[in-house]
Amino acid sequence: MSRAEQPSRRSVLAAAVAAAAATATAAGAAPALAAGAGPAVGTGPAAPAAPAGRAPARPVDYRAWTTYVDWRGGEAHGTEPVAGLRPGLRIAAAAGTTDYTDPHTGRTASWEYATWTSPVHPLTVPATEAVASWNASTPAGTWLQVELKGTYSDGTDTPWYVMGRWAAGDQDIRRTSVDGQSDGRSTIWTDTFSVDDPASGLRLVSYRLRLTLHRRPGTALTPTVWRVGAMGSDVPDRFTVPASTPGVAxxxxxxxxxxxxxxxxxxxxxxxxxxxxxxxxxxxxxxxxxxxxxxxxxxxxxxxxxxxxxxxxxxxxxxxxxxxxxxxxxxxxxxxxxxxxxxxxxxxxxxxxxxxxxxxxxxxxxxxxxxxxxxxxxxxxxxxxxxxxxxxxxxxxxxxxxxxxxxxxxxxxxxxxxxxxxxxxxxxxxxxxxxxxxxxxxxxxxxxxxxxxxxxxxxxxxxxxx
Missing domain, CATH: 3.90.70.10 (Cysteine proteinases)
Incomplete structure (x- = not known):
């Protein structure tokens, strides 16, 4: 939170995006938003308001994988589902070994890994943005990476975007977002996938998520993931929103x-x-x-x-x-x-x-x-x-x-x-x-x-x- 309108890191990113989209803005388009800060801003009129007291249509589609049946679906390479009161996904047998150089410590280490890729999720709301989130246990000696790959409304695909490299602790890797990811049509701003020029009509119409679970070589350690999902949204540009009617006290x-x-x-x-x-x-x-x-x-x-x-x-x-x-x-x-x-x-x-x-x-x-x-x-x-x-x-x-x-x-x-x-x-x-x-x-x-x-x-x- 920034007092007295001092720029936050998200607002600094917003300014960078706005500058990159200056040409589109001049033509009446809305520049892409920054780092999870909500849909892009522009100079066009706000969307029409719904009648007071009436809930607007929900411009959001959140989908998560959480059940044993969910974890049995998708495409697994070295992972297996875990049954129980809280079903999850873990490493069964490593699919391979990779080296990772932590950009924040400079240390390079080898890690065994296994992957799980979700089925394609068609978005009920073709989206200008998507934010992934996950719930997991990462014992010492383990960590995970979450990626998203989507399909645009013109039928082309995004690259695999890293949405986060994460561990509950900080002794093995430093949890991190990944800057500099873009295909010229969409960009990852810290934790948020964003279409660069929403005014063009381009939208994300579906996506897959990929989990890569890592552990120290030669051990039986494993992360366990209980939930992974993503929120896609296309919230209209607006300075004001309809007033809702008070309900529960x-x-x-x-x-x-x-x-x-x-x-x-x-x-x-x-x-x-x-x-x-x-x-x-x-x-x-x-x-x-x-x-x-x-x-x-x-x-x-x-x-x-x-x-x-x-x-x-x-x-x-x-x-x-x-x-x-x-x-x-x-x-x-x-x-x-x-x-x-x-x-x-x-x-x-x-x-x-x-x-x-x-x-x-x-x-x-x-x-x-x-x-x-x-x-x-x-x-x-x-x-x-x-x-x-x-x-x-x-x-x-x-x-x-x-x-x-x-x-x-x-x-x-x-x-x-x-x-x-x-x-x-x-x-x-x-x-x-x-x-x-x-x-x-x-x-x-x-x-x-x-x-x-x-x-x-x-x-x-x-x-x-x-």
Whole structure:
């Protein structure tokens, strides 16, 4: 999160994309978006609004592979499905050995590997963007890579794009996104596949995901993947969104943590404070579901620091290429390292979706950007910030645990429904300089039990998550 409209790394990437697409913009096209920041911004008119109170059509398709039947499908080379209460995928016999030079340490090591490639998923929403997310266990001596390959609306294919190289720890490899991936028609911006020129009409109409599981040679170690999926979306350009009708009034008892009390802590993990909204929000939800860290896990944290679990979350969500803790899938994957939890990255369509989740006891982390004057009571402006929605008042206003607070006691906030709805769901906005920049278009993280209740399953299905 960046105060006073200081550029975040995502907004810097947005500017780079906008510059690359200047010709298209001049012709009325919308430049591609940056690093997961929502659909591209442009100078054209906003999409027509739906009538007030009516939920808009869902411009999102989230698909995941999670069941034993899922893992038996696709194409396996050295992997096998694992049955049980939480079905998964693991290495059965290595398909080969490869060398990997870690760009962040310079170390080269050999690794055995095995792969699994999903069936083709035809998108119900031809997409301008896609974000993959996954849940896995990676014991010491293991790690995994997630890739996406898609087909465009003109019948041609993308290359295999690396969506992340990930391990729960940081002793074997440094978890990382991969910059510089593009075929001239689409680009990977940290954690997000993005069509370069959405105004051209080009869309992603289907995709496959590929998992490559790695382990130290000669061992029986293996990662185990419980969930892998991707969210494809085509959210229309809009400065404003339709107003939803207030529904459920309920508040969930979610722990409250401030990112600001960590200002200046651990420069190697982006220096605490302003940069830690994502891991701070993640830790609040993890602990709401009962996730706890042991004294041994926290022993590395300076004992003078309050809320050491927030420092831990920052370290173990940190993306060494992005140089920050705001990689969306890395946060979801971190949450799923806690027993009995899973996490996804998706987009929601309205505050009605959030009310559906809150009614089922599921809080959500939302991503938004706004001027100081656009969110009454926040007291700051930001080019990108995560906060946790924990409920709604009787008037329909949003109750949020906002980590951009001076201390833990000040974290609970009540924000005006209409203001919050617009800053979260819009895809275009004006920054403090009057320039048109991108909004997130309803991005959120959802963390929930690996074995949800029937009510929770219905609520998740209602917002497109299964």
């Amino acid at each position: 309920k508040e969930l008892a979610v722990p409250r943590y401030s990112q600001e009390i960590h200002r200046g802590q651990y420069p190697e993990y982006d220096n605490g404070g302003e940069a830690w909204c994502s891991p701070t929000s993640s830790q609040m939800i993890v602990e709401y579901w009962g996730g706890r860290l042991t004294a041994g896990q926290l022993a590395w944290v300076d004992p003078a620091y309050a809320d050491p679990q927030v420092c831990h979350a920052a370290r173990y969500t940190y993306d060494y290429q992005y140089a920050g803790c705001g990689n969306w899938p890395f946060n979801a994957a971190y949450a799923a390292t806690f027993p009995g939890l899973q996490g996804v990255v998706t987009r929601l369509a309205s505050l009605t979706d959030l009310e559906t989740l809150i009614a089922a006891g599921i809080p959500a982390m939302t991503s938004q950007s706004f001027l100081k004057t656009e969110l009454t009571g926040a007291g700051y402006g930001t080019s990108g910030h995560l906060m946790t929605v924990i409920g709604f008042t009787a008037d329909g206003d949003v109750i949020a645990n906002d980590p951009a607070s001076p201390d833990d006691a000040a974290v609970r906030r009540v924000y005006r429904r209409r203001e919050f709805e617009n800053i979260w769901l819009r895809t275009k906005r004006y920054n403090a300089s009057g320039k048109v920049v991108s909004g997130t278009g309803g991005v959120c993280y959802l963390y929930f039990p690996a074995r949800p209740t029937a009510h929770q399953r219905r609520a998740l299905a209602a917002v497109g998550v299964r």
